[in-house]
Amino acid sequence: MTTIIFMVAVALILSVSFVFCYLWALSAGQFNDLETPAHRILKDDFILKVTERKNHEQK
Amino acid sequence: MQICSYCKAPSISGAKYCCQSCELLSNWVDSGISPLAHGKSVSQEWQKYNLPELENQFNNSDCPLYKKFRFYIEGLQCSSCVHLLEDFPLYFSGVMSSKLNYSQRILEVQTNPKVRLGSLCESIDSLGYKPTPLNEYTDYDKAQQLEKNNELKRIGVAGAVAANTMLFAVPLYAGLDGALALVFKWIMFFTFLPILLYSAVPFYKKAWGSLLIRRINVDMMISVALWVGFILSTYSLALGLDDLYFDSTASFIFLILLTRYFLRQHQDRFLRKNIFEDLFINTAYEVVDQNAKHYTNFKEIKINQEIILKQNQLLPCDSNLESGMASFDLSFLTGEVHPQIKHAGETVMAGSRLVSQEAVLKSHSLATESNLAIALGNIDNQSQDKNRIQSLSDVVSHRLTLVVFSLAAAFFIISFDSLGYESFKRSLALITIACPCAVAFGTPLAYSLGLRKAAQNGFFIRTENVFEKLAQIKKIIFDKTGTLTSSQLKLVKNYPENLSEESKSIILGLEKASMHPLALGLKDSWSNSVVADIKSVKEEVGSGVEAYYNGHLYQLKKSTDDSGDGSMQADFSVDGKRQAYLFFNENLRDEAKDVINEFYKLNFEVMMLTGDKRNRAIEAARMLGIRPKYVFAEQSSESKKQIVEEQNPCLFVGDGLNDLQGLNQAYVSFAIRGSFESTLQVSDVYAPKKNLRALLEVINLSKKILYTVKTNLLFAVFYNAIGGLLALAGYINPLAAAVLMPISSFLITSHTVWKLR
Numbered sequence: 001m002t003t004i005i006f007m008v009a010v011a012l013i014l015s016v017s018f019v020f021c022y023l024w025a026l027s028a029g030q031f032n033d034l035e036t037p038a039h040r041i042l043k044d045d046f047i048l049k050v051t052e053r054k055n056h057e058q059k
Numbered sequence: 060m061q062i063c064s065y066c067k068a069p070s071i072s073g074a075k076y077c078c079q080s081c082e083l084l085s086n087w088v089d090s091g092i093s094p095l096a097h098g099k100s101v102s103q104e105w106q107k108y109n110l111p112e113l114e115n116q117f118n119n120s121d122c123p124l125y126k127k128f129r130f131y132i133e134g135l136q137c138s139s140c141v142h143l144l145e146d147f148p149l150y151f152s153g154v155m156s157s158k159l160n161y162s163q164r165i166l167e168v169q170t171n172p173k174v175r176l177g178s179l180c181e182s183i184d185s186l187g188y189k190p191t192p193l194n195e196y197t198d199y200d201k202a203q204q205l206e207k208n209n210e211l212k213r214i215g216v217a218g219a220v221a222a223n224t225m226l227f228a229v230p231l232y233a234g235l236d237g238a239l240a241l242v243f244k245w246i247m248f249f250t251f252l253p254i255l256l257y258s259a260v261p262f263y264k265k266a267w268g269s270l271l272i273r274r275i276n277v278d279m280m281i282s283v284a285l286w287v288g289f290i291l292s293t294y295s296l297a298l299g300l301d302d303l304y305f306d307s308t309a310s311f312i313f314l315i316l317l318t319r320y321f322l323r324q325h326q327d328r329f330l331r332k333n334i335f336e337d338l339f340i341n342t343a344y345e346v347v348d349q350n351a352k353h354y355t356n357f358k359e360i361k362i363n364q365e366i367i368l369k370q371n372q373l374l375p376c377d378s379n380l381e382s383g384m385a386s387f388d389l390s391f392l393t394g395e396v397h398p399q400i401k402h403a404g405e406t407v408m409a410g411s412r413l414v415s416q417e418a419v420l421k422s423h424s425l426a427t428e429s430n431l432a433i434a435l436g437n438i439d440n441q442s443q444d445k446n447r448i449q450s451l452s453d454v455v456s457h458r459l460t461l462v463v464f465s466l467a468a469a470f471f472i473i474s475f476d477s478l479g480y481e482s483f484k485r486s487l488a489l490i491t492i493a494c495p496c497a498v499a500f501g502t503p504l505a506y507s508l509g510l511r512k513a514a515q516n517g518f519f520i521r522t523e524n525v526f527e528k529l530a531q532i533k534k535i536i537f538d539k540t541g542t543l544t545s546s547q548l549k550l551v552k553n554y555p556e557n558l559s560e561e562s563k564s565i566i567l568g569l570e571k572a573s574m575h576p577l578a579l580g581l582k583d584s585w586s587n588s589v590v591a592d593i594k595s596v597k598e599e600v601g602s603g604v605e606a607y608y609n610g611h612l613y614q615l616k617k618s619t620d621d622s623g624d625g626s627m628q629a630d631f632s633v634d635g636k637r638q639a640y641l642f643f644n645e646n647l648r649d650e651a652k653d654v655i656n657e658f659y660k661l662n663f664e665v666m667m668l669t670g671d672k673r674n675r676a677i678e679a680a681r682m683l684g685i686r687p688k689y690v691f692a693e694q695s696s697e698s699k700k701q702i703v704e705e706q707n708p709c710l711f712v713g714d715g716l717n718d719l720q721g722l723n724q725a726y727v728s729f730a731i732r733g734s735f736e737s738t739l740q741v742s743d744v745y746a747p748k749k750n751l752r753a754l755l756e757v758i759n760l761s762k763k764i765l766y767t768v769k770t771n772l773l774f775a776v777f778y779n780a781i782g783g784l785l786a787l788a789g790y791i792n793p794l795a796a797a798v799l800m801p802i803s804s805f806l807i808t809s810h811t812v813w814k815l816r
Contacts, residue, residue, distance in 0.1 A: 004239065011226070012246070019219045026211055032204075035162040039141040 066139050079187035080139040093150045094143060094186060101184040107343045108192065109177035112356045116340055117176055117192040120169075125155060128176060130166045130183065130190040132159070143186060151182055166190070194340060210261075210320055217258040217313040221306070223250045228306035232794050244296055244303060251289065251305045254312055259285055262312075277456040277499055284491050285312060291487040302484060304491055307797045311499075314804055318500040322507035322523065338410070339375045339426065344368075357426045366420045371574050374411045377429045378420035379404060385418040387411040388574075398575060414574045415598060451527055451765075452502045455772055463493045463783065470787055481789065488786040492796055493779045501771035501807040508815040509764040516760075518746035518753055525743045526761040526768075528727045534709035535658055535754075536702075538721060539669035539679055541714035542731060542751075548580040548627065549646035558639055560588060566631055566641075568593035569604045569615050577617075577629060577643055603629065645679055652683050654751040659684075661758070666709075668702060668721060670694055700724045712754065713742070729754060767814040771807050778803050 025031070063070045063077035065085040076082040083094040108114055120127035132144070140159075144166055147157035153174040158167045168179065176192060183190040227243045227250075235243065262285070265278035288308035295302040339357035346355055347365040357375035360366060365381065368374060374387075386398040389411050398414040401407055407420060409429035426432065467486040474482040506523035513520050520526075537543050568591030570578035593613075596606040603616035611633055618630045618640075631639040658665050666689040669676050676692035691702050703711055703724040711725030722728040722742045730742035731751065746753040782799055785791050791799075 001239075005242075008242070008246070012223075015219055015223050019216060022215045022219075023212055026208055026215070031211065033160045033162060036141060036160055039138040039161055040145070042138045042142070 066137060068137060078136045078139065080137070080143040083186065084139050084143055087150070095150060095182050101181045105177045105180040105184060107177065107341075107354075108180055109175040110343045110354050112354065112359060113341075113343045114176040116356055116358075117194050119194075123172065126170050126172060126174065126176075128168050128170070128179065129193040130168070130180075131193055132164050132166050132183070133189040133191070134187060135159075135161060135164055140188070144183075144188075151179075154179075165193070192341075207323075210316075210323070213258040213261070214313070214316045214320055216253050217309070217316050220250055220254045220258070221309040221313040224306045224309045228303070228793075228797065231301075231303070232797070247303060247305045248293065248296060251292075251309060254309050255285065255289055258316060259312055274453070275457040275460050276453045280456050280460050281312070281315065281499055283460075284308070287487050288491045291484065291491070295484070301793065302488075303793050304488075304796055307793070307800050308491065311800060311804075315500045318504045318507070322503040322510070324507070338373060342372055342375075344372070344375065360422055360426055362422055362425060364422050366422060368413045368418050368420055370413055370416055370572070372413055374407055374409055374413070374420065375426040375429070376422035377409050377424040377431075378407050378422045380407055380418065381421050382417075382419040384415075385413060386415045386575075388414050388576075416572075451768065451772075455776075459493070459776070459779075463490060466783070466787075485787055485789055485791075488791045488796070489783050492782045492786050492791055492799065500804070501775065501811055502768050504808060505764055505767045505771065505811045505815060508811065509760060512815060513744075513757070513760060516753075516756060518744055518757060520757075521743050521745075525727055526764045528708070528743075529710070529758055529761040530765050532708050532710050532727060533662065534664045534666065534706055536666045536668050536706060536709050536711045536721070536725070537655075537685075538711070538713040539667055539671055539676060542712055543651045543667070543683060544645045544647050544679060548576045548643040550580050550584040551642045551644045553642065554640040562631065562639060563588040564591040565593070565608065565613055566615055567591065568608070569596055569606055569613060572596060573598065573604065577627065580643055580646065581641075645675065647679065647682060648751060650750050650752055654754060655683050655685065657755055665689065666706065667691065668694060668699055668711075670699070710754075712751070729757070764815065767811055770814075771811060774807065774810070775803065778806075 061070045061073045061075075062068070063081055064075050065081035066077060068077050070077040076085065086092040087094050108117075117128055118126045119129060134140075141161055144159050145157050147168065148154045151174075154168060154170045156169045159165070160167075166183075170179070180190050180192065224247050227247050231240060231243060259282070262278045262282045265276065266282045269276040269279060285308055288304040292303045292305050292308075342357065343354040344357060344360060345352055345367040346360055347367065352367065360376055366374075366376070366378060380401050380403055383403055384400055386400050387407060388398050389408075406423075409424070409426065409431040424430075467489050470489070471482055471486040474485075478485070503523075506526060509526055510520055510523060563585050567581065567585060567588055570581055571590055571593070591608065593606045593608045596604050598604050603614065605612065605614040605616075607613075612635065614630075614632045614635075616630050616632070618628050627643045629641045629643070630637050631641065655665055665685050667676065667680050667683075667685050668691045671692060673690075673692040676690050677687055680687060680690045691699075694702065699721050700723075703709065703721045707724075708726035710727045710729060711721045712729045712731070713722050714731055722730060727744070728742040729744045729746070731746055731753070744757055746757075782791070782803075785795070
């Protein structure tokens with residue numbers, strides 16, 4: 001019985017904290033642009049390439 | 060298939076790179092060639108944005124240490140475009156940051172004060188994109204973003220509540236009893252409160268709003284069902300009974316919020332914009348200030364200031380013509396194709412486009428106080444009222460509400476003596492169960508799918524009630540100029556028929572600089588011929604052009620106009636001797652006749668409205684098969700408005716801002732041209748990349764959508780009638796409600812999605 005009460009409390013706390021996480025993410029603007037970050041992430045190795053080339057030129 | 064050697068995506072054209080941005084990036088990364096060094100050549104157009112007066116209109120920064128610009132970018136294709144544009148600071152010195160929003164196609168650039176907007180536009184153009192500078196965020200944009208965020212918050216909370224109440228409801232349905240059951244019930248009560256007090260607030264607001272104008276809409280039904288569900292559940296909780304509807308009500312509210320959000324998403328991109336500013340903001344006007352000439356933007360032009368208007372510029376203020384004769388294209392104001400001649404001292408209205416060479420005018424109004432500005436301002440106000448119609452779902456929910464409430468009341472009064480509390484419970488269960496899901500979310504779902512489908516097919520629809528309105532219409536009014544015809548004239552024939560290439564090239568040379576519809580038509584017909592390099596062409600306003608070339612005097616003069624059938628003749632002469640005759644006519648759109656025939660088949664009355672001369676209108680109508688009695692010619696924009704009003708409900712088809720009055724007044728309006736945002740302010744449907752056939756497509760689409768909506772409604776009424784009867788007979792308990800409501804939601808959703816797939 002106590003286990004169930006404990007589990008219920010945990011479930012409630014978890015759900016409330018998830019709602020707060022969501023509200024925070026929303027007000028931080030994480031859902032404003034859903035498309036560009038997916039493209040942006042492909043860029044990392046590209047910058048690496050440019051700096052590599054620059055380093056190479058300096059040597 | 061060929062694979063792009065930079066991004067490894069399939070290259071459709073079969074070239075080494077899939078797009079220009081990949082090629083530029085590849086060159087930069089591998090060989091260090093700056094993307095700007097290899098760009099294509101750009102137009103001189105951008106230069107004007109280097110002018111501080113013009114640039115300031117677009118600078119969004121309040122701080123003098125940096126500038127901030129926003130662009131709408133056309134031509135984005137792939138990830139490489141994102142990289143190329145966001146790496147701007149790496150190859151364009153002076154740019155501090157550059158951020159692209161790919162889904163909205165908006166680029167935000169922050170630069171140091173030395174960078175000029177014009178050169179920024181030039182470089183973006185040279186990378187292969189078309190930038191349109193946007194002026195400041197309006198308050199409306201900000202408010203809309205805020206509202207969207209609030210809506211998402213409400214949906215998130217409603218979703219969490221629905222899931223959690225359901226979690227605690229399941230053990231109760233499974234037969235949980237005793238102290239733990241009581242705890243679970245109270246948890247459900249408290250978790251339900253956020254929906255009641257927070258998520259559902261928009262419903263209360265709309266319900267209250269419609270109550271104020273004494274109408275019943277679907278939001279009222281939802282609010283009532285929500286509160287009835289809550290009161291009934293709380294009441295039985297207090298009495299220690301089992302009738303808890305928290306879970307089914309919560310999931311119902313969550314579903315409605317979700318579908319409404321998707322519907323709004325499709326409408327959101329049509330931001331409100333100042334139409335008037337849109338017209339003039341991109342032009343630098345040359346004015347005379349204390350005998351010194353300088354360039355400025357349209358807002359800075361004062362009363363009684365001299366404006367030196369360039370060819371093809373749009374006049375920003377109502378003015379008097381100071382220099383000699385000049386010819387103006389008034390098609391923007393009246394729809395007439397042929398330019399009008401104005402003499403010195405005559406008044407020229409704002410919105411007239413100069414066809415002849417440079418002219419000097421003296422303003423007698425501010426740009427913001429011209430007749431055009433006032434007319435456009437009125438339109439802004441009117442178009443807000445226009446969307447209020449009694450929609451089908453409003454009508455249905457109105458009747459359903461009345462029926463359900465009177466049934467519940469009647470049942471309660473009749474059976475209270477015999478049933479007691481049970482009677483109260485059953486009537487409330489009836490109200491909760493009979494709230495029509497189809498109206499509440501089947502309809503917005505169908506509309507949002509319809510809007511998406513429309514956008515995929517290349518037309519933009521401003522509000523969803525267009526679908527309903529289109530189905531009621533049996534009259535269609537076409538604007539002539541620019542809609543049924545293109546605004547340039549077409550060369551029909553020339554005599555002698557085999558005109559030598561040399562003559563063609565000289566004629567083209569004469570008309571090289573002209574913006575007259577006739578000149579445009581010639582350039583179009585003889586696009587393959589060489590243009591002779593003729594200097595110092597003398598243009599006599601209203602009659603024609605002449606020039607000396609290789610020792611001969613060449614003339615191209617208008618010989619007859621308004622010859623009765625709407626055609627026009629020009630004579631080409633060498634040293635005063637006539638050598639050739641050219642005949643012009645209005646250029647009808649290829650598909651116009653077929654489309655009009657289709658409308659006759661659909662039993663539409665087809666009409667034509669134009670500011671142009673009667674004989675020209677009748678001739679065009681004859682070719683298109685429009686009955687002469689339905690041709691309204693020589694109309695001013697004021698009388699156009701009246702005619703459209705008289706013919707309502709009608710569908711008006713125009714070509715954008717040109718037909719503002721008509722578009723705005725019509726029951727449903729359809730624009731086939733014009734700048735994106737402003738046109739959408741006044742027209743319901745906008746198909747920029749389409750021809751007139753789009754009209755038929757839209758009508759077919761709305762028929763399909765309306766059919767789906769009606770089937771949904773019919774099903775819901777049937778389903779709810781059965782549910783209501785069961786509730787009155789006492790068979791509906793919370794478990795039955797929790798099963799019945801999702802089933803009907805599921806059936807309606809899948810039916811809608813399947814029909815509009």
